[in-house]
Amino acid sequence: MSILITGATGHIGGTLVRLLDTAGHKTRAYVRDPARAKLPAATELRQGDLDDREALARALDGAEAAFLMQGNHDVAQTETMIAAVRAAGVPRVVVLSSIGAVVEPQPLMGTWFAAKEKLWSAAGPAVTFLRPSSFMTNTLWWLPALREHGHVVDATGPGRMSPVDPDDIAAVAAAVLTGDGHAGQGYTLTGQELLTTREQAAILAAALGRPVAVADATPAYLAGLPEPLRDLNAHLRDDRVAFLTDAVARLTGRAPGTFEAWCRRNTSAFEGIAV
Numbered sequence: 001m002s003i004l005i006t007g008a009t010g011h012i013g014g015t016l017v018r019l020l021d022t023a024g025h026k027t028r029a030y031v032r033d034p035a036r037a038k039l040p041a042a043t044e045l046r047q048g049d050l051d052d053r054e055a056l057a058r059a060l061d062g063a064e065a066a067f068l069m070q071g072n073h074d075v076a077q078t079e080t081m082i083a084a085v086r087a088a089g090v091p092r093v094v095v096l097s098s099i100g101a102v103v104e105p106q107p108l109m110g111t112w113f114a115a116k117e118k119l120w121s122a123a124g125p126a127v128t129f130l131r132p133s134s135f136m137t138n139t140l141w142w143l144p145a146l147r148e149h150g151h152v153v154d155a156t157g158p159g160r161m162s163p164v165d166p167d168d169i170a171a172v173a174a175a176v177l178t179g180d181g182h183a184g185q186g187y188t189l190t191g192q193e194l195l196t197t198r199e200q201a202a203i204l205a206a207a208l209g210r211p212v213a214v215a216d217a218t219p220a221y222l223a224g225l226p227e228p229l230r231d232l233n234a235h236l237r238d239d240r241v242a243f244l245t246d247a248v249a250r251l252t253g254r255a256p257g258t259f260e261a262w263c264r265r266n267t268s269a270f271e272g273i274a275v
């Protein structure tokens, strides 16, 4: 099967290319800079931007399936992707969305994903939406504060989230791209545990074998955040995104990875951070 993958220089797309390649599928990676693509030798590289309809349609031409993720929150990019998919007539499409699209009440960021899903659904092709919760790789966003201030900023207090390993999102994408019966479905993907920010920092500290300091976000810090992030943190703090699903296990046949396992695999990213 010939499958086009976007975001192949990133976490999910890169793992997805490797999974599909190992399973014997022909992979096409749609990348902006082929020199940055560290992918299996058999991967066909197609150069282009997600905002370039013609280049994307050319890359999609003849593909039997496609994994599409956006590089921004702009519906113009969604419209470009829809036009390219229609022009190329790709029969099977998996779109990366977000848990925010189905959380009620909806965070501001969730309304963006819901708007994009609505466009896809109205456009005709029966796509499958993957709606992951917060990525375990978001832990890497702690690095600037750890380097600069020696602590993680806790903006979500007692609120719990269900971090999901991007490798599990890729595994679900591989299953959906190559299996039948997923058209028109939406899958909410979570990890297997509900954790506060402080609990995540404690798990990271145990994996690193040294403390990870945490400081509560000050009102001034929260006020300085861009509104969508402030709004998302408020939803998380109020425990409104604290739920688990069995979708990863159901679709891949194995339990989702734990946050501890992700931390153990990624200790090198935190080397040299003094706390």
Ligand SMILES: NC(=O)c1ccc[n+]([C@@H]2O[C@H](COP(=O)([O-])OP(=O)(O)OC[C@H]3O[C@@H](n4cnc5c(N)ncnc54)[C@H](OP(=O)(O)O)[C@@H]3O)[C@@H](O)[C@H]2O)c1
Pocket: 006, 007, 008, 009, 010, 011, 012, 013, 030, 031, 032, 033, 036, 048, 049, 050, 051, 069, 070, 071, 072, 096, 097, 098, 099, 132, 133, 134, 135, 137, 138, 166
């Ligand atoms: N973080 C979360 O908790 C969360 C939750 C739900 C959904 N999401 C969604 O997940 C996606 C990010 O996934 P990820 O972590 O695997 O990505 P990532 O590692 O941050 O990589 C982003 C990928 O997108 C590519 N890209 C960005 N803009 C592009 C453009 N204009 N044209 C072509 N390629 C472009 C990048 O290519 P270059 O190498 O060329 O930059 C890179 O391969 C986003 O769509 C986000 O909305 C995130």
